[in-house]
Amino acid sequence: MDARLKPAILVVSDTAALNPASDKTVDALAPILAAEGKWEAPVVKIVRDDVLDIQRAVCDWTDGSDWVNLVLLTGGTGFAVKDNTPEAVSPLIHRPAPGLVHGMLDASLKVTPFAMMSRPVAGVRDKSLVITLPGSPKGAKENLEAVVKLLPHACIQAAGANSRLLHAGGMKKLEAEAGVRAAAATAPSTKSHSHGNNHRHHHNHGHNHNHGHVVPKAHTSPADRPQSNDPGAGPTRRYRTSPYPMLSVDEALEKISEHTPNPVEVAAPVDTTLVGSVVAEDVYAAEQVPAYRASIVDGYAVIAPSSGENTKGIFPVVSVTHANDSGNLQPLQPGTIARITTGAPLPPNANAVVMVEDTELASTTPDGKEEATVEILAEDIQPGENIREPGSDVTMGSKILSRGDLITSVGGEIGLLAATGTTSVKVFRKPRVGVLSTGDELVEHTDSRTLTGGQIRDSNRPSLLSCLASWGFPTVDLGIARDTPASELEQALRDALRGVGRASDSVDIIVTTGGVSMGELDLLKPTIERTLGGTIHFGRVSMKPGKPTTFATVPFKAATNESGSVASQQERQSKLIFSLPGNPASALVTLNLFVLPSLHKLMGMGVGSDTNETKSVKVTKTTIPQSLGLPLVAVVLTHHFPLDPKRTEYHRVVVTASRSDGRLYATSTGVKGVGQRSSRVGSLASANALVVLRAGRGVAIKGEIIEALLMGPVHAGEVRVKA
Numbered sequence: 071m072d073a074r075l076k077p078a079i080l081v082v083s084d085t086a087a088l089n090p091a092s093d094k095t096v097d098a099l100a101p102i103l104a105a106e107g108k109w110e111a112p113v114v115k116i117v118r119d120d121v122l123d124i125q126r127a128v129c130d131w132t133d134g135s136d137w138v139n140l141v142l143l144t145g146g147t148g149f150a151v152k153d154n155t156p157e158a159v160s161p162l163i164h165r166p167a168p169g170l171v172h173g174m175l176d177a178s179l180k181v182t183p184f185a186m187m188s189r190p191v192a193g194v195r196d197k198s199l200v201i202t203l204p205g206s207p208k209g210a211k212e213n214l215e216a217v218v219k220l221l222p223h224a225c226i227q228a229a230g231a232n233s234r235l236l237h238a239g240g241m242k243k244l245e246a247e248a249g250v251r252a253a254a255a256t257a258p259s260t261k262s263h264s265h266g267n268n269h270r271h272h273h274n275h276g277h278n279h280n281h282g283h284v285v286p287k288a289h290t291s292p293a294d295r296p297q298s299n300d301p302g303a304g305p306t307r308r309y310r311t312s313p314y315p316m317l318s319v320d321e322a323l324e325k326i327s328e329h330t331p332n333p334v335e336v337a338a339p340v341d342t343t344l345v346g347s348v349v350a351e352d353v354y355a356a357e358q359v360p361a362y363r364a365s366i367v368d369g370y371a372v373i374a375p376s377s378g379e380n381t382k383g384i385f386p387v388v389s390v391t392h393a394n395d396s397g398n399l400q401p402l403q404p405g406t407i408a409r410i411t412t413g414a415p416l417p418p419n420a421n422a423v424v425m426v427e428d429t430e431l432a433s434t435t436p437d438g439k440e441e442a443t444v445e446i447l448a449e450d451i452q453p454g455e456n457i458r459e460p461g462s463d464v465t466m467g468s469k470i471l472s473r474g475d476l477i478t479s480v481g482g483e484i485g486l487l488a489a490t491g492t493t494s495v496k497v498f499r500k501p502r503v504g505v506l507s508t509g510d511e512l513v514e515h516t517d518s519r520t521l522t523g524g525q526i527r528d529s530n531r532p533s534l535l536s537c538l539a540s541w542g543f544p545t546v547d548l549g550i551a552r553d554t555p556a557s558e559l560e561q562a563l564r565d566a567l568r569g570v571g572r573a574s575d576s577v578d579i580i581v582t583t584g585g586v587s588m589g590e591l592d593l594l595k596p597t598i599e600r601t602l603g604g605t606i607h608f609g610r611v612s613m614k615p616g617k618p619t620t621f622a623t624v625p626f627k628a629a630t631n632e633s634g635s636v637a638s639q640q641e642r643q644s645k646l647i648f649s650l651p652g653n654p655a656s657a658l659v660t661l662n663l664f665v666l667p668s669l670h671k672l673m674g675m676g677v678g679s680d681t682n683e684t685k686s687v688k689v690t691k692t693t694i695p696q697s698l699g700l701p702l703v704a705v706v707l708t709h710h711f712p713l714d715p716k717r718t719e720y721h722r723v724v725v726t727a728s729r730s731d732g733r734l735y736a737t738s739t740g741v742k743g744v745g746q747r748s749s750r751v752g753s754l755a756s757a758n759a760l761v762v763l764r765a766g767r768g769v770a771i772k773g774e775i776i777e778a779l780l781m782g783p784v785h786a787g788e789v790r791v792k793a
């Protein structure tokens with residue numbers, strides 16, 4: 071064996087990431103490899119204790135064309151909260167190597183019982199062997215020494231060499247060298263197959279072409295969960311029926327509600343950007359409105375007698391008060407009146423205002439420029455008439471908005487906040503949504519070239535992004551990920567989770583379209599489960615369109631921030647992935663039906679001020695709050711609607727409010743032929759609602775009243791249904 075093997079060392083340590091000189095593990099490990107004479111000098115990288123950073127570094131070394139034979143990770147294998155290395159590596163392993171783990175633990179236990187506190191992971195990813203070692207230089211050294219003799223052989227086999235040849239000669243020699251016969255049994259006992267080293271595509275793993283075993287699933291979800299197709303498995307191992315149970319729409323919505331995190335509070339300035347946010351605290355008036363005793367009309371401030379005497383008469387006009395006049399107004403003397411404008415403060419002693427319409431000018435000043443006396447024509451002016459007492463609109467300290475209230479575009483809530491001098495308010499942060507299209511066939515809709523072969527314009531991304539923006543959510547365009555190589559999809563999702571590249575504004579929810587059904591290039595489910603270590607909560611829903619809709623959570627731990635403090639609990643939560651079917655109508659319908667309620671929960675809708683967090687979780691676990699998702703209304707069908715025998719159909723319609731009877735009428739955007747076909751994006755052009763047609767035989771008849779989910783504003787028009 072002349073050519074040397076390529077090793078890489080990944081140091082996982084927050085400390086070493088800040089100060090590379092503090093690392094001692096590389097100096098401990100490199101000489102052990104060098105002493106074997108079979109290894110090139112290792113490539114070294116240092117990353118923080120961050121799952122996605124670790125995964126990215128490992129995949130860079132295993133998935134690309136410059137793949138290495140061996141990846142050694144040191145650090146992050148203990149029990150401390152920040153120790154994430156096993157969690158990061160496990161989902162990346164295609165074939166675990168428990169024997170190596172056993173060998174390392176066994177050797178360490180002979181030295182110290184603390185070896186039990188290490189959680190090593192070892193296995194093969196593509197053609198590379200990946201092994202985690204403890205973070206202490208001594209521990210790392212001991213562990214590596216325990217297995218180092220076997221590594222060349224294991225790496226050569228993992229890379230796809232003919233194991234029979236290896237067994238014939240090299241094995242004996244190796245066993246002798248290692249001095250541990252038993253260890254030979256732990257080497258992968260794969261049958262012979264000889265793939266050249268140029269088979270480097272992720273979807274084309276040499277290791278599972280011939281023997282066709284199912285790759286064991288990462289230990290991240292309970293064993294009773296279905297397991298996605300293994301994209302590398304040959305035709306005999308491909309699923310012919312979906313392993314995911316078919317959920318009803320309500321069951322799917324409950325799963326979404328259950329796994330959508332509670333909203334996060336942030337402080338926000340009171341300005342136009344607040345529109346569409348839900349208030350996270352009860353807000354109390356810091357100022358009273360009005361702050362002074364104010365006139366409601368333009369007229370004359372008077373002292374109205376409380377005895378009910380006649381108020382008619384001619385009075386001298388002693389002063390003029392306008393809105394914004396300052397506080398040092400002269401007290402009004404009995405028998406005099408003062409001109410006043412709407413909203414202006416009353417002079418002291420005045421207790422009512424007479425409208426200018428109920429008066430007449432009696433005399434002017436000698437220069438003719440001002441009123442001297444005015445006659446009051448009204449005879450029964452009451453104290454308090456036409457005035458607003460201080461705090462009568464909003465009392466100081468009164469509750470002006472409740473936790474859970476929406477700041478609407480109507481403007482009333484912003485007005486109230488502004489009127490009481492509130493400059494900042496706690497609201498729930500609006501979730502940011504990333505949208506990713508997937509598929510080799512997709513072409514940007516702006517690409518001027520003529521489509522060839524099976525190419526399709528990417529219509530889902532612009533339509534989903536616009537829909538999300540119209541709901542008021544910040545969005546991130548994640549572009550198109552190709553199906554081949556699969557690592558492109560994997561990397562696109564990882565970037566989006568991590569907040570790099572196109573998704574430099576990190577997203578809370580990722581919405582993908584395409585690749586969720588039964589095709590061999592439908593890679594979303596396997597990628598989420600097998601490489602991102604995510605959990606698929608449902609992968610099929612009994613609905614039309616949208617059957618393969620998939621909802622998953624992916625573990626995400628934010629890195630410690632610059633100051634080194636551990637990220638807050640909220641930042642540690644998992645992120646949500648909605649993988650919607652590729653068919654354009656399916657994608658838009660399921661965005662409306664499933665993604666919107668989740669976004670509503672994340673933005674704090676349905677959080678009442680009298681409901682504490684725990685209670686609201688319990689409530690949402692069993693029932694979906696009515697306030698989340700599209701509003702449900704009753705509509706009259708203007709024609710027969712055919713029913714699907716098995717699945718509830720969300721039939722795209724135009725709902726019109728009839729000017730003659732005020733009722734809502736629903737007309738299909740296309741019932742005949744291809745009308746409602748899920749590939750037909752046109753079925754959504756002009757649609758403003760989805761009529762909910764329960765599965766059944768025959769038709770829902772004309773004139774029937776049925777539930778519909780409103781997606782957009784209702785049109786006004788003249789509709790009549792003839793019996």
Ligand SMILES: Nc1nc2c(c(=O)[nH]1)N[C@H]1C(S)=C(S)[C@@H](COP(=O)(O)OP(=O)(O)OC[C@H]3O[C@@H](n4cnc5c(N)ncnc54)[C@H](O)[C@@H]3O)O[C@H]1N2
Pocket residue numbers: 507508509511512526527528529530531583584585586587588589592615616617618650651652653654656748749
């Ligand atoms: N054997 C089975 N095949 C299919 C099933 C099934 O149960 N068994 N389900 C069907 C149903 S229902 C749907 S819906 C689709 C879902 O397909 P995928 O989510 O796997 O999506 P793709 O295969 O990637 O694409 C389907 C279709 O959509 C077009 N597409 C994809 N992305 C876009 C985009 N961004 N813009 C416009 N059009 C897009 C794509 O070109 C395909 O034509 O599966 C059925 N099959």
Ligand code: MOO
Pocket residue numbers: 613614615616617618651653656748749
């Ligand atoms: O369920 Mo699929 O969305 O009908 O075409």
Ligand SMILES: [Mg+2]
Pocket residue numbers: 584585586587588589592
């Ligand atoms: Mg497909």
